[in-house]
Amino acid sequence: MSKQCDLCGFTEPLPFTCKFCGNSFCYNHRLPESHNCPGLILYKQKIHDTGKLYHHKTEVKVHRSGTPAFRSVNNFLSLLKGNASLAILTVAVISFLLELIPGYFSYFSLYPVDMFLQPAKFVINLITHMFLHAGPMHLLFNMMFLYFIGTELERRIGSRQFIIVFLVSGIVAGIGYSIWSLFIIGNPYASAVGASGALFGVFAALA
Template sequence: MAKCDVCGKDESMPYNCRHCGGTYCGEHRLPENHDCTGLQNWNDPNGVFDSGFDDSVNGGGSKSKASSLTDKLPINTGTGGPLAYFRGNMTYLFLAIMWVTMGAQLIAYSVGGMGLHNYLFTLSSDNPGHVWTWVTSIFAHSPFFVPGGSIFHIVFNSIVIFFFGPLVERYTGSRDFAILFVVSGVLAGLGQLAADAVFGNPLVGTSVLGASGAALAILGVVTVLNPDLRVYLFFVIEMPIKYIAIGTAVISALLIVISSPGAGGIAHGAHLVGLLVGLAYGEYLKRTKNIRAPNQLQMGPGGPGGPGGPGGRRRF
């Protein structure tokens, strides 16, 4: 059950507005019926031209900078072009890239051992100038096919991104979501190297893999937009999402200071940086776009899954 933000009516099948993020009954679900704040931020109130991918719609018939740039690309970037499927589905594209990258890691390891694997996918303090690893390390994860590796690394990150990514993508648009994901991942990885340089053992090299920083940035955005959103920690313990964010920040900070940024083989420095990036960006969204997340998460029609997203409705 959820309450309508306008009349307070209890609804077993509530509607979540894709523009402002509010929760409404059938009577107030239309934007014009709940004085939707999201409509004032764009010039296409009926959503006819909004792609969520390139922000190219503007008023007065003039082209924006984004539009002029996409017009120069050798492919059709319009709503009927090959990129149309990824609009509103960037979360699932990144999840697919993560799992495909795991396959590429296996191939690299099979061909050239850990040397080739690390050269291509691992962000390391020994070779910070390998700038491609700033990005590839985001999508790569602990290789479960080597001794000491674990499949749970990529599984855990996939769960967080799967449930919270579509919600953030809805309010930021696919382009800005992609930027948030990659930038937070890069900053988290570099932040881990910096934390190890300051608090770690200078004689031991640091290596970073995984999308945990990006995943926690996504969680940080949701925390700011709706700190009282109730979720299940480990699918068992129900609590507001703000406590998960606070607990993650406190534990990461304490372990960095009293132990090491990589204590237990976990990149606590990356976790902390990613979360802080998400909290900052969430505050920016809250102040500039006046949006907030719904008081429950739904997947499927009407939920943050969006076109091509998973079917069914889940509440947690």
């Protein structure tokens, strides 16, 4: 039975009925995306709000395996995938807790003297020292800065570029500190920890 398209008025011999809004459309406008279907928008919002799938007025609960705690961990990990700032913050907090392990703090700190004595370890510690902090307040202020400033930069340039800016800034700051300690103040054993150098780079990139 011929019927006019509810969007363009074209008479369609075999009209298509949208399962989301119930209106009739021609071949060109049969897909929900082609006629800006309000029913599809409501359908997606309903799934988002309730966590259930709906089909022909029959709701089907989305299968979620595992315990509530396991699901919470999965949800948190999914959140980290799209938020580099939060991922870095999480690693820093975990690393701060690991500092309770004897030897952890000193092993992953950046020592300028290692530039010559242990070059391989020095290269590794150029990264690891960014995730160590000398105390709770040191961690708190750095992570607050990362959360408020870092997330804004990440929003502007994307997660991948943000990670590059953060790591490169921290590495350059670590090398600069080591050269300064070795050749300017003559204290090769003064260790460096913290994300301050990386965060200065983040701030500079945002400015």
